[in-house]
Amino acid sequence: MKICFPVEEDGGLDSPIYGHFGSAPGFVTFDTDTQRTGFINNRNAVHEHGACNPAAALAGAGVDAVIVGGIGHGAMLRLMDGGVSVYQAKDGAVKMDAENFMQNRLTKLGGNENLCGGGTHSCGH
Template sequence: MKAAFPTNSENGLQSEVYNHFGSAAFFILVDTDTQTHEVLENKDKDHAHGQCQPLKALGDIKTDAIVVGGIGKGALNKLLAGGVKTYRAVEGTVQENLDLLNGGKLSEFLPGQTCKGHALGGGCAH
């Protein structure tokens, strides 16, 4: 399985998982079969609010899962339509969240849990 974790640092598996999918600077892409990882730059970081293109952000690299603290409904729907499962990260590192993912202990994001903005009443779940 290939899983991507949005981060704002390039510290590999010790990077903290970031709370916003679309504005993360990097993605740590982990291949659980080969136990390898690589750092990808977010190719869509400077998109307009609500216009996230998640597959473009990943550089069109196919992933099976995304693990993130927060994500907008549009991005979530685009990932789901592309066959990518999206999981709610806990506060911590890529390694800590990877262990939880591998153990089946992370829940999948539901549309009602997505970020609707950060102004009063935005309803972010992170």
């Protein structure tokens, strides 16, 4: 399974998870079967709320799940509609939350949560 984390820069497993999924400069991917990491540049990152298009950056990457600190409702629904599961980060670091994911210790989001601008997380947008 390939999981994806929004990050500011590619630090592999040592990367901290970026606060807002859509405007993250890039995404670290982690394959739970091979234990290999990769990096996807988010050329579509913009810093205006509602103008982000992370789905375009992830298209064709074979991502099965994303682990986020914050995410807008629309982005969450687009990912879920595309068959990508969305999970709430627990520790805020790729290495720790990859382990949390593999040990089933993360909360899977259902689409009704508000993780951007209030609710359980404020991403600043």
